Amino acid sequence: MKPSVSFLSKELLERIVSEARDVLADVGVEVHNNDVIALLSDHGARVDTAKNRVFLPGDLIDRALSTAPRSFKLYDALGQETHDFASDQTYFTPGSAAIYVLDSDTGKMRASTTDDYVKYARIISQLPYIASQSTSMVPSDVPERISDSYRLYLSLISGCKPVVTGAFTIEAFEVMKDLQLIVRGSGDALRARPLTVFSCCPTAPLKWSDVTSQNVVDCARYSIPVEYISMPLSGFVAPVTIVGSLVQHTAETLSGVVISQLTNPGAPALYGGSPAIFDVRYETTPMGAVETMMIDCAYSEIGHYLGLPTQAYISLSDAKQLDAQAGLESSLGATLATLAGINEVSGPGMLDFESCFSLEKLVVDNEICGMMQRLGQGIVPRDDFPAVPHFQELLAEQHLLISEHTRRHLRTEHYFPGPVIDRANRSRWHEEGATTLRERASREVQRLLSEYEPYDLADEMRGELGQRMTSEAQRWDMDRLPHEEL
Amino acid sequence: MESLTALKNSVIGGDEDSAADLTQRAIDANLAPKTILDDGLIAAMTIVGEQFKNHEVFLPEVLLAARAMNAAMEKLKPLLLSQNVPTLGRVVIGSVQGDLHDIGKNLVGIMLKGAGFEIIDLGHDVTPANFVDTAESESAGVIGMSALLTTTMPAMKQVVDLVHDRDLDSRIKTIVGGAPVTAEFASEINADAYGFDAASAVDRVKELLDITQ
Ligand code: B12
Numbered sequence: 001m002k003p004s005v006s007f008l009s010k011e012l013l014e015r016i017v018s019e020a021r022d023v024l025a026d027v028g029v030e031v032h033n034n035d036v037i038a039l040l041s042d043h044g045a046r047v048d049t050a051k052n053r054v055f056l057p058g059d060l061i062d063r064a065l066s067t068a069p070r071s072f073k074l075y076d077a078l079g080q081e082t083h084d085f086a087s088d089q090t091y092f093t094p095g096s097a098a099i100y101v102l103d104s105d106t107g108k109m110r111a112s113t114t115d116d117y118v119k120y121a122r123i124i125s126q127l128p129y130i131a132s133q134s135t136s137m138v139p140s141d142v143p144e145r146i147s148d149s150y151r152l153y154l155s156l157i158s159g160c161k162p163v164v165t166g167a168f169t170i171e172a173f174e175v176m177k178d179l180q181l182i183v184r185g186s187g188d189a190l191r192a193r194p195l196t197v198f199s200c201c202p203t204a205p206l207k208w209s210d211v212t213s214q215n216v217v218d219c220a221r222y223s224i225p226v227e228y229i230s231m232p233l234s235g236f237v238a239p240v241t242i243v244g245s246l247v248q249h250t251a252e253t254l255s256g257v258v259i260s261q262l263t264n265p266g267a268p269a270l271y272g273g274s275p276a277i278f279d280v281r282y283e284t285t286p287m288g289a290v291e292t293m294m295i296d297c298a299y300s301e302i303g304h305y306l307g308l309p310t311q312a313y314i315s316l317s318d319a320k321q322l323d324a325q326a327g328l329e330s331s332l333g334a335t336l337a338t339l340a341g342i343n344e345v346s347g348p349g350m351l352d353f354e355s356c357f358s359l360e361k362l363v364v365d366n367e368i369c370g371m372m373q374r375l376g377q378g379i380v381p382r383d384d385f386p387a388v389p390h391f392q393e394l395l396a397e398q399h400l401l402i403s404e405h406t407r408r409h410l411r412t413e414h415y416f417p418g419p420v421i422d423r424a425n426r427s428r429w430h431e432e433g434a435t436t437l438r439e440r441a442s443r444e445v446q447r448l449l450s451e452y453e454p455y456d457l458a459d460e461m462r463g464e465l466g467q468r469m470t471s472e473a474q475r476w477d478m479d480r481l482p483h484e485e486l
Numbered sequence: 487m488e489s490l491t492a493l494k495n496s497v498i499g500g501d502e503d504s505a506a507d508l509t510q511r512a513i514d515a516n517l518a519p520k521t522i523l524d525d526g527l528i529a530a531m532t533i534v535g536e537q538f539k540n541h542e543v544f545l546p547e548v549l550l551a552a553r554a555m556n557a558a559m560e561k562l563k564p565l566l567l568s569q570n571v572p573t574l575g576r577v578v579i580g581s582v583q584g585d586l587h588d589i590g591k592n593l594v595g596i597m598l599k600g601a602g603f604e605i606i607d608l609g610h611d612v613t614p615a616n617f618v619d620t621a622e623s624e625s626a627g628v629i630g631m632s633a634l635l636t637t638t639m640p641a642m643k644q645v646v647d648l649v650h651d652r653d654l655d656s657r658i659k660t661i662v663g664g665a666p667v668t669a670e671f672a673s674e675i676n677a678d679a680y681g682f683d684a685a686s687a688v689d690r691v692k693e694l695l696d697i698t699q
Pocket of ligand 1: 200201633635684
């Protein structure tokens with residue numbers, strides 16, 4: 001049995017969904033994109049043109065839900081299957097789009113650069129418990145207009161894992177799609193083997209901007225998976241209660257499902273989000289708040305009830321350093337997410353309200369993810385019954401260290417953390433330098449960087465990716481991209 | 487002055503009705519409108535601002551106090567206008583072109599309004615020309631800009647440059663803020679000030695306009 005946690009009774013869950021449907025029908029969503037409004041209106045939604053409000057009737061939502069895929073897969077850059085978003089299997093991906101990095105040498109936050117990104121991409125490709133890359137940082141040393149696409153490019157040339165990403169503008173989608181077409185070879189091949197997931201955010205409350213709604217449509221056209229990232233901020237631009245925030249999250253996310261499915265029935269998507277309570281003392285949106293995590297887990301329950309795979313920004317921290325707060329918030333989130341069966345968990349590596357990335361934190365979080373993989377496997381009997389022979393053996397031999405049963409199951413039953421987790425006895429810990437977590441993490445970062453090996457991306461493809469990215473950079477007056485100097 | 491103490495307390499307590507009521511009574515008692523404003527309303531908001539910084543009260547209490555202050559201002563405004571008492575000043579605010587994040591900007595607007603400034607909120611995705619045109623036509627002394635995306639931060643420089651190109655530097659000050667914006671960035675683009683949250687926005691705008699309270 002997989003261990004699980006549940007926050008909503010069936011009755012409460014169904015009430016939340018039905019209230020959200022009422023909200024969509026009676027209050028509607030504001031859409032700032034004429035094509036999307038036309039699409040919705042063509043399919044029977046009522047439109048208040050003066051206010052850009054679209055009212056979504058229940059049958060439209062039902063129709064969208066009936067074509068939305070119950071599961072879908074991701075494949076790495078070489079075409080191998082890496083993710084099967086189905087049932088309650090949990091995968092981890094780093095947090096995304098930080099604008100700062102916690103500098104490994106100085107321990108201070110600074111704007112992230114191409115150099116940081118390349119290091120990140122080399123590390124993530126070697127971390128065993130984080131199944132995909134995300135475009136985790138925004139490099140500040142390239143023109144803003146390519147700061148989204150360039151991340152995807154750097155990821156694709158550095159590591160094989162699929163990429164969770166997103167466009168900052170409508171135009172950027174074009175090049176980000178082209179890069180994927182180059183890797184896969186054709187639109188059909190990309191459709192058959194999705195390589196990325198695009199984050200698309202409705203604006204709280206109940207609004208779709210021009211950019212993000214167009215991103216949803218463009219992704220659906222190419223069957224590029226999206227994750228709808230609804231962000232009710234409880235007590236500010238959403239009701240203060242968890243239930244009220246869930247109603248809003250459900251309504252915003254369902255409106256995303258409708259836009260995708262009307263554009264292309266069957267287009268893959270994750271029922272996702274990045275909600276947060278609003279901390280009225282500091283005017284911040286704490287991702288490490290336990291209530292934030294409760295909203296995440298509960299909407300994932302709703303997503304699963306609706307039959308859709310889910311995603312959440314959970315298992316990240318608001319701390320500014322790799323400290324105990326960072327550890328406790330990240331692991332509390334990761335634990336709850338695993339128990340709630342959230343399918344895609346975005347967070348590892350992230351600090352400071354999704355603004356600052358740390359490579360050291362990433363390798364520590366990889367350990368959390370490893371532990372979560374074990375946690376998720378739960379407790380299952382492994383040749384344990386009948387029990388009597390095991391105890392007869394134990395009494396006869398005085399230990400089970402070399403018993404057949406131990407040798408068979410040791411490595412599946414026990415998870416062995418890497419060198420960042422300290423399990424030495426005190427003397428050995430002293431002897432090995434009495435290191436702190438930060439020191440061990442920083443050592444691990446260095447080790448991974450020195451052991452990095454490029455993956456088997458065909459030279460020809462590498463060249464084509466480079467050409468496409470360079471021509472995009474030239475449009476914005478950059479002739480030579482910074483990674484070429486590294 | 488006792489009535490001003492009561493007025494102050496009603497604003498601090500966020501009691502809209504009694505703030506309006508006590509303002510009317512102070513007016514009827516022939517207290518100078520400027521005294522009611524300075525020693526009653528603005529003094530109250532300064533206290534609330536301090537309490538907020540010290541975590542004695544939270545944001546909702548600040549907003550309630552601001553609302554009570556606004557109710558009182560409704561009574562006071564006609565008199566202030568007729569006696570030509572200058573308001574604290576006018577501030578044009580908005581999220582810069584390309585940026586749809588407006589939560590922080592809205593908070594800054596609410597706090598500035600609560601502190602006694604007149605706010606002209608241009609919303610989000612505001613073009614540089616719209617910022618400067620409005621500040622010019624409305625005689626606003628300050629333009630406050632918010633950006634949450636690294637991709638939209640350059641639009642702040644465009645506004646600062648436009649103010650300069652139109653030779654308005656002496657009349658219009660600029661202040662910038664938003665999560666990715668830093669004091670260094672502000673000085674790099676020659677903005678006049680930077681604020682890291684809504685309360686500091688109030689302090690900085692007061693400094694820009696040489697308001698000592
Ligand atoms: C909520 C949110 C959204 C909401 C915004 C809703 C709204 N109505 O504003 C939605 C969902 C719409 C959204 C959309 C997007 N977002 Co967003 N968003 C956030 C989030 C989580 C919180 C922002 C917030 O409201 N904070 C709470 C307020 C109160 O704080 P604040 O804005 O910082 O304001 C305070 C201070 O900065 C200051 N201040 C603010 N303005 C001003 C102005 C002046 C004059 C002064 C003095 C002070 C001041 O005072 C405020 C009060 O204390 C941030 C993460 C973060 N840590 O900031 C990401 C974040 C800013 N978003 C991000 C991204 C990438 C996006 C999208 C591009 C995602 C996408 N692919 O669709 C889109 C962009 C849309 C667009 N074109 O603008 C990135 C930015 C990365 C980058 N390169 O810059 C961030 C950092 C998250 C992340 N890591 O991915 N987002």
